[in-house]
Amino acid sequence: MATDVAFDARHRGAPGLAHGGAISAACDDLFGFVLYLVQEIAVTRTLTVNYLAPVPLGQPHRITARLQRRQGRRLHLEATGTGHDDVTRFTAEALFLVVDREHFTPHGADADVLAMFNRPPEHR
C-alpha cells in the first residue's frame, strides 16, 4: 500500500519543514488502509517513527506500508517515506491489535461504523 504525500503549511514544524506529528499521523493513517488489504479490524497499540532526515514542505514523498508479520492478534506493520530524490527520510513501525467490531460501536453512529468496515473513509 502506498500514498504520495507533500506536506504543506498546515503541517509545518520548523520553518520549511514538516512537523514530526504530521509525519507520524500520515504513517498511522496509511497503516489503517493496510487493514483493508489484510481484511482485519485492528487499532494502533504502538507506533514508532524514525526521523532519518528533515522532510521539506512541498516535496512529495511516497509512503509505502505493509504488514511485516502477524502473531495472533498482533499485526506488525512497517512503512518507509522516500522523496522523489530517492532519499528515505523516515521509517515507521507499528503494532496493531485485532479488535472486534464492538470496539467502535459505543463511540460512533452505527451507520458510520458499518460504513468504515465496508470501505476506507473517503476523507483520508
Ligand SMILES: CCCCCCCCCCCCCCCC(=O)SCCNC(=O)CCNC(=O)[C@H](O)C(C)(C)COP(=O)(O)OP(=O)(O)OC[C@H]1O[C@@H](n2cnc3c(N)ncnc32)[C@H](O)[C@@H]1OP(=O)(O)O
Ligand atoms: C472486516 C474488514 C475490515 C476492514 C478494515 C477495517 C478497519 C477498521 C479500523 C480502522 C481504524 C484504524 C484507524 C487508524 C489507526 C488508528 O488511528 S487506531 C486509534 C488509536 N488507537 C487506539 O485508540 C487504541 C486504544 N487502545 C485500546 O483500545 C486497547 O489498548 C487495545 C488496542 C484494544 C488492546 O486492548 P486489549 O484488547 O485489552 O489488549 P491487551 O490484552 O492489552 O493486549 C492484547 C495482546 O497484545 C499484547 N500486547 C499489547 N501491547 C503490546 C506491546 N506494546 N508489544 C507487544 N505485545 C503487546 C498483549 O501482551 C496481549 O498478548 P496476549 O495476552 O493476547 O498474548
